Amino acid sequence: MGMALPKTDPIVAGEQGEMRRYSVFAIAREAMRAHRGWEAQWTSPEPRSSYDVIIVGAGGHGLGAAYYLAKEHGITNIAVIEKGWLGGGNTGRNTTIIRSNYLYEESMDIYEHSLKLWEGLSQDLNYNTMYSPRGVMMLSHNTHDQQSFKRHINANTLYGIDNEWLTPEQAKAFVPVLDISKTARYPINGAALQRRGGTARHDAVAWGYARAASDRGVHIIQNCEVTGIRRGPNGEVQGVETSKGFIGAKKVGVSAAGHSSVVMEMAGVRVPLHSNPLQALVSEPLKPIFPCVVMSNTVHAYISQSDKGELVIGAGTDQYNSYSQTGGLQIITHTLDAICELFPIFRRVKMMRQWGGITDNTPDRSPIQGVTPVPGLFVNCGWGTGGFKATPGSANLFAYLIAKGEPHRLAAGLTLDRFRTGRLIDEAAAAAVAH
Amino acid sequence: MLLIHCPYCEEDRSELEFRWAGEAHIARPENIAAISDEEFAEFFFLRNNEKGLTYERWRHIHGCGRFFNAARDTVSDRFLMTYKAGMPKQPIPVMEKAVAIAEEKTVETWEATEGDAR
Numbered sequence: 001m002g003m004a005l006p007k008t009d010p011i012v013a014g015e016q017g018e019m020r021r022y023s024v025f026a027i028a029r030e031a032m033r034a035h036r037g038w039e040a041q042w043t044s045p046e047p048r049s050s051y052d053v054i055i056v057g058a059g060g061h062g063l064g065a066a067y068y069l070a071k072e073h074g075i076t077n078i079a080v081i082e083k084g085w086l087g088g089g090n091t092g093r094n095t096t097i098i099r100s101n102y103l104y105e106e107s108m109d110i111y112e113h114s115l116k117l118w119e120g121l122s123q124d125l126n127y128n129t130m131y132s133p134r135g136v137m138m139l140s141h142n143t144h145d146q147q148s149f150k151r152h153i154n155a156n157t158l159y160g161i162d163n164e165w166l167t168p169e170q171a172k173a174f175v176p177v178l179d180i181s182k183t184a185r186y187p188i189n190g191a192a193l194q195r196r197g198g199t200a201r202h203d204a205v206a207w208g209y210a211r212a213a214s215d216r217g218v219h220i221i222q223n224c225e226v227t228g229i230r231r232g233p234n235g236e237v238q239g240v241e242t243s244k245g246f247i248g249a250k251k252v253g254v255s256a257a258g259h260s261s262v263v264m265e266m267a268g269v270r271v272p273l274h275s276n277p278l279q280a281l282v283s284e285p286l287k288p289i290f291p292c293v294v295m296s297n298t299v300h301a302y303i304s305q306s307d308k309g310e311l312v313i314g315a316g317t318d319q320y321n322s323y324s325q326t327g328g329l330q331i332i333t334h335t336l337d338a339i340c341e342l343f344p345i346f347r348r349v350k351m352m353r354q355w356g357g358i359t360d361n362t363p364d365r366s367p368i369q370g371v372t373p374v375p376g377l378f379v380n381c382g383w384g385t386g387g388f389k390a391t392p393g394s395a396n397l398f399a400y401l402i403a404k405g406e407p408h409r410l411a412a413g414l415t416l417d418r419f420r421t422g423r424l425i426d427e428a429a430a431a432a433v434a435h
Numbered sequence: 436m437l438l439i440h441c442p443y444c445e446e447d448r449s450e451l452e453f454r455w456a457g458e459a460h461i462a463r464p465e466n467i468a469a470i471s472d473e474e475f476a477e478f479f480f481l482r483n484n485e486k487g488l489t490y491e492r493w494r495h496i497h498g499c500g501r502f503f504n505a506a507r508d509t510v511s512d513r514f515l516m517t518y519k520a521g522m523p524k525q526p527i528p529v530m531e532k533a534v535a536i537a538e539e540k541t542v543e544t545w546e547a548t549e550g551d552a553r
Contacts, residue, residue, distance in 0.1 A: 261484035
């Protein structure tokens with residue numbers, strides 16, 4: 001996992017709109033002068049005493065929300081506060097799968113909104129996010145899977161989202177290294193394919209949003225931990241206590257992923273979350289061999305190939321609450337067992353790196369985005385094991401929520417209140433596993 | 436993988452024999468039909484999800500099959516104590532010491548070297 005080191009070039013982007021655009025001409029110009037003119041992608045200012053909006057957490061969701069607040073709602077006096085380095089949490093730890101073929105309308109609304117934003121994101125940010133609609137294939141291993149996937153396909157088709165059923169032979173034609181033999185340990189009786197699904201470069205998403213937000217005047221404050229949320233006499237938000245002192249704001253948006261429970265507790269708000277480790281690993285680089293993303297929810301194996309040639313493999317979550325960012329060895333062992341059965345050609349491939357992230361899981365496995373009982377405090381959490389795909393859509397609608405004080409139509413069902421009313425969005429039951 | 440002490444079998448066994456069973460010491464309301472929607476949401480959905488000391492239930496599903504309670508540090512994943520179901524919440528007087536010991540043995544993650552646990 002790399003990190004863009006801010007360069008010490010004397011040319012520093014100003015408060016607003018002075019960023020040099022990336023283009024083929026910029027590359028040619030810099031090639032002519034030994035690449036000495038590249039600017040820092042974002043500034044690292046000291047915090048002001050107060051802002052209009054503070055966002056806690058500089059992952060893709062938080063940085064994106066700041067960007068869309070500036071771009072679409074004219075609010076630029078914003079700080080994004082991050083206890084580590086930007087994009088160093090789950091944004092930099094996921095397996096970059098993008099798809100929108102969920103079952104319920106509330107889910108399809110937000111994930112499809114996100115997928116449409118992915119399609120134009122590189123142009124919008126003037127930053128190559130490497131969105132690659134190479135197709136996401138979900139393997140069916142048994143009758144239950146088949147019925148469930150066909151139900152998803154029908155629901156998606158009725159809603160105008162592409163998703164199609166493949167026979168085992170069609171699936172093998174799409175992914176030649178797939179073992180579809182009848183005697184396989186995990187036999188395959190078909191697959192669902194969303195062709196518009198795919199991958200993107202996770203670090204570039206964080207960096208692209210950071211650069212575009214910083215260019216519009218947003219302050220990105222790294223290595224600054226939020227330690228408290230200060231509230232006024234009527235319970236309203238007044239700002240946040242941090243390791244760099246108190247910073248005031250009438251609106252605070254919490255986008256802290258696995259640490260959402262910890263941050264929300266500072267304002268006395270309990271959220272229905274479990275924080276669980278989720279692991280991923282990558283192999284040594286190979287020549288291009290794997291053309292799409294393949295997921296098997298039943299055996300918890302998720303695999304694609306990065307542009308560097310590494311196989312990128314995702315596992316399941318550990319069963320217990322933890323903030324350790326590690327996870328148990330038996331979890332990835334199980335996943336690699338399954339990968340080797342599904343794709344026997346990979347049996348001798350060496351794994352190079354393994355890591356864990358902390359996912360925030362809700363009881364219905366659908367996100368929470370909405371107002372809270374505390375005036376001025378907004379929450380965006382519960383994206384669980386699948387938050388990367390939602391990054392642009394979630395950020396875009398979270399910005400709307402913070403600007404308007406009420407949710408956008410496309411996120412109206414994701415409220416915290418649904419656990420009181422019972423109007424759950426039960427993707428957990430729909431997928432029968434974490435997804 | 437965790438090594439868990441079952442207070443009934445009185446043995447340390449591998450995590451593979453156990454099933455995590457959620458937060459401990461949550462009592463089901465006796466008048467469940469009469470409570471408000473807020474109270475039901477509190478009982479049914481809202482959990483502490485602590486970073487640090489947590490009390491949780493485990494089940495020795497591939498052993499004796501019984502539920503028991505545990506106190507664990509969610510930063511190091513170290514078990515501080517396990518005790519039988521039905522016993523009251525056990526104080527952890529040596530929590531700070533136990534966490535200090537656990538930190539020495541924790542692998543070097545960002546959480547352990549840079550985060551709260553430092």
